[in-house]
Amino acid sequence: MTDAATTLQQEIAAEQSHVDRVYARLAQLRQAAVRAEKDGYRLARVGNFGALVERDAMVFHAARRRQALDAEHEGLVFGRLDLRKGLDMREGGEQREGPDLRDVTVLYVGRLGVRGENAEPLVIDWRAPAAAAFYQATAAEPRGVIRRRMIQSSGEKVTNIEDDLLDPGAAPEGMRVVGDGALLATLARATGRGMRDIVATIQREQDQAIRSPAAGVTIVSGGPGTGKTAVALHRAAYLLYSDRSRFAGGGIMVVGPSGVFVEYIASVLPSLGEDTATLKSLGSVIPGLVATRTDTSAVASIKGSLRMRRVLDRAVRDAVPNGPTELRLLYRGQLLRLTRPELDAIRARALPRGARRNEVRRAGIDGLFDALWAQAQRLGISRLPEQIQFEDDLSDRSDFRDFLRAWWPRLLPRHVLAWLAEPERLRSYASGILSNQEIKALTGTFTPGDPTIADVALLDELDELLGKPPQPPKPKRDPYHVIDGIREVTTYADRQRAARAAATQRPDDYREYAHIVVDESQDVSPMQWRMLGRRGRLASWTVVGDPAQTAWTGDPAELAKARDWALGSRKRHDFTLTTNYRNSAEIFALAAKVIRELYPDITLPRAVRSTGVPPEELTVAPADLPDATRKAASGLLADVEGTVGVITPVPRRDEIAGWLADLPAERLQVVTSLQAKGMEYDGVVLVAPDQIRGQDGARTLYVALSRATQRLVTLSA
Numbered sequence: 228m229t230d231a232a233t234t235l236q237q238e239i240a241a242e243q244s245h246v247d248r249v250y251a252r253l254a255q256l257r258q259a260a261v262r263a264e265k266d267g268y269r270l271a272r273v274g275n276f277g278a279l280v281e282r283d284a285m286v287f288h289a290a291r292r293r294q295a296l297d298a299e300h301e302g303l304v305f306g307r308l309d310l311r312k313g314l315d316m317r318e319g320g321e322q323r324e325g326p327d328l329r330d331v332t333v334l335y336v337g338r339l340g341v342r343g344e345n346a347e348p349l350v351i352d353w354r355a356p357a358a359a360a361f362y363q364a365t366a367a368e369p370r371g372v373i374r375r376r377m378i379q380s381s382g383e384k385v386t387n388i389e390d391d392l393l394d395p396g397a398a399p400e401g402m403r404v405v406g407d408g409a410l411l412a413t414l415a416r417a418t419g420r421g422m423r424d425i426v427a428t429i430q431r432e433q434d435q436a437i438r439s440p441a442a443g444v445t446i447v448s449g450g451p452g453t454g455k456t457a458v459a460l461h462r463a464a465y466l467l468y469s470d471r472s473r474f475a476g477g478g479i480m481v482v483g484p485s486g487v488f489v490e491y492i493a494s495v496l497p498s499l500g501e502d503t504a505t506l507k508s509l510g511s512v513i514p515g516l517v518a519t520r521t522d523t524s525a526v527a528s529i530k531g532s533l534r535m536r537r538v539l540d541r542a543v544r545d546a547v548p549n550g551p552t553e554l555r556l557l558y559r560g561q562l563l564r565l566t567r568p569e570l571d572a573i574r575a576r577a578l579p580r581g582a583r584r585n586e587v588r589r590a591g592i593d594g595l596f597d598a599l600w601a602q603a604q605r606l607g608i609s610r611l612p613e614q615i616q617f618e619d620d621l622s623d624r625s626d627f628r629d630f631l632r633a634w635w636p637r638l639l640p641r642h643v644l645a646w647l648a649e650p651e652r653l654r655s656y657a658s659g660i661l662s663n664q665e666i667k668a669l670t671g672t673f674t675p676g677d678p679t680i681a682d683v684a685l686l687d688e689l690d691e692l693l694g695k696p697p698q699p700p701k702p703k704r705d706p707y708h709v710i711d712g713i714r715e716v717t718t719y720a721d722r723q724r725a726a727r728a729a730a731t732q733r734p735d736d737y738r739e740y741a742h743i744v745v746d747e748s749q750d751v752s753p754m755q756w757r758m759l760g761r762r763g764r765l766a767s768w769t770v771v772g773d774p775a776q777t778a779w780t781g782d783p784a785e786l787a788k789a790r791d792w793a794l795g796s797r798k799r800h801d802f803t804l805t806t807n808y809r810n811s812a813e814i815f816a817l818a819a820k821v822i823r824e825l826y827p828d829i830t831l832p833r834a835v836r837s838t839g840v841p842p843e844e845l846t847v848a849p850a851d852l853p854d855a856t857r858k859a860a861s862g863l864l865a866d867v868e869g870t871v872g873v874i875t876p877v878p879r880r881d882e883i884a885g886w887l888a889d890l891p892a893e894r895l896q897v898v899t900s901l902q903a904k905g906m907e908y909d910g911v912v913l914v915a916p917d918q919i920r921g922q923d924g925a926r927t928l929y930v931a932l933s934r935a936t937q938r939l940v941t942l943s944a
């Protein structure tokens with residue numbers, strides 16, 4: 228063994244003994260927590276009030292502790308800091324020759340804080356203020372850190388160590404420094420189906436964004452692969468740690484562009500021991516509805532425009548399709564009749580600007596009564612009763628009630644959206660608001676019962692425009708348990724469990740999130756900002772994105788206006804990330820070429836890793852495209868260890884997936900250029916790049932070109 232290898236083995240052994248100590252302590256704590264929980268429940272059988280209160284406290288603490296201890300074992304300890312200590316004392320007093328080990332304080336950093344039997348910290352939580360130096364110290368500004376050590380493990384076994392010596396002058400004799408570049412070693416690892424947490428290798432500029440103040444709006448920008456998504460998710464975990472009652476109680480919602488993306492990031496927060504955040508795609512923000520279909524970028528940009536609110540406002544005021552065209556009632560031998568224009572006028576009067584159709588049905592009915600009463604008086608019906616009796620008579624009649632149900636039904640958003648599927652209605656609502664060309668583009672894009680992702684924001688807008696019919700008040704629930712007729716005070720543990728459940732399964736129309744994280748925010752349309760804004764009126768926000776990656780083709784001023792409306796006047800904190808951790812330098816160079824054609828002066832991130840393998844740009848005859856795609860995908864599956872993504876033009880996904888049906892599916896995913904947003908694969912086959920550029924623009928092509936970590940093949944026909 229070489230000297231370096233021996234040193235590494237010795238250092239690994241030393242760290243292993245600390246890691247063993249931590250796991251032994253963890254097992255002890257876990258046992259104690261389980262015991263305390265059991266004892267707590269036993270105490271309750273004593274039955275008096277004092278015992279209940281005691282049980283309360285015991286069970287609560289024990290259960291919470293056990294949950295935390297259960298959450299995350301893999302790679303529990305991942306960092307060590309050797310810090311200078313006693314600087315002040317040394318300067319004023321005793322002078323020694325050089326620094327020695329007495330001048331060093333050692334601190335371990337991990338996914339969880341663990342204390343020893345005498346309350347000494349064995350590991351501190353990565354989110355604790357004392358751990359910030361682990362991420363923020365640099366050689367230029369060591370912040371008291373002499374050596375930063377990254378500890379890599381597999382399960383409970385330490386496998387490698389990587390050190391950074393930040394303050395050589397303060398390093399005591401005998402302090403050894405091993406490894407070179409933990410970050411690069413991590414980045415070279417294969418990509419799995421899901422995104423990994425980066426807790427052990429968070430970089431300084433990322434850490435600053437993660438720990439930015441909870442209040443207001445934290446805005447994180449940066450080019451492809453700079454860790455915006457990773458930062459957003461670690462920030463959610465950080466907020467939950469720093470103010471648990473506020474953020475777990477109120478709820479954190481993380482919103483990403485697509486279902487594919489949400490699936491990709493779903494394991495990150497649980498791997499950090501946090502499972503109370505709600506993850507949503509833009510197609511699933513409304514409870515009970517999951518839209519996955521995408522429109523073309525051009526159509527999505529029209530549907531996302533604020534002008535659609537005016538189009539929808541016209542729709543909710545219109546007569547229902549196939550509704551009654553007149554009202555005819557025989558009353559005491561005389562025919563009462565209201566024509567279509569009269570009915571329309573009554574509806575319009577009952578629905579002044581700002582009124583919500585489902586909420587003012589009563590005003591519509593009153594308008595009908597008034598018109599019918601006036602007519603009855605005009606006709607001089609004999610023995611006409613008081614108006615009140617006249618109205619009662621009508622209300623009792625089933626033909627009148629049937630008419631009301633058909634004329635002013637309770638409308639659901641999906642009913643009204645379905646009206647837009649009729650070209651006539653679409654034209655009449657949109658004329659003068661959208662251009663003829665835009666109306667033509669929208670025609671045929673609304674499929675009743677099968678909304679696209681862009682339609683979801685329209686449904687949410689309609690929900691607001693329509694309102695809800697007034698409901699009788701719900702009876703209040705008894706806040707206490709009643710078991711066998713005996714009332715029992717709920718325990719903290721019960722409440723904790725209930726709070727947890729409430730955090731993950733919030734009521735259907737939950738809109739009071741304490742924090743909203745918006746990922747890929749460059750693709751959130753104005754209508755979608757309104758949808759998110761409604762759910763974050765009291766929230767603080769983290770908004771991450773990259774304007775150069777947007778597929779939005781509408782008016783930028785409108786986008787800014789809607790975003791400002793959602794985020795309000797809260798204080799903004801801006802952060803920019805500058806290093807691309809995803810792409811090899813060779814792959815990013817090709818992506819950069821595409822975006823520079825559009826924005827020659829754009830500042831792009833620096834790709835830190837090089838593989839020596841340039842992307843392959845192939846052109847084949849159209850008839851050979853299926854074979855070439857299959858060959859490229861299976862070639863990449865053989866070449867890379869991790870995942871392979873095949874990125875297609877939007878309308879061709881299913882066709883191209885068909886070509887690849889016989890390839891092994893575990894490591895292969897076929898996605899459209901729009902679904903590829905935010906995704907990452909080790910190898911990417913990009914099919915028909917020119918068609919992607921033609922349909923969804925150069926910025927979407929730039930996104931597609933910047934998804935691969937190791938290998939990229941483009942196939943043009």
Ligand SMILES: Nc1ncnc2c1ncn2[C@@H]1O[C@H](COP(=O)(O)OP(=O)(O)OP(=O)(O)O)[C@@H](O)[C@H]1O
Pocket residue numbers: 410413414422423424425428429430433449450451452453454455456457458773776808809904905906907933
């Ligand atoms: N500090 C880090 N240590 C290790 N890996 C990192 C670090 N920062 C980012 N990465 C990795 O880089 C890749 C890109 O990160 P992420 O997806 O968060 O970037 P992004 O800025 O959201 O990209 P895009 O805008 O292209 O969607 C991920 O695999 C992530 O794990």
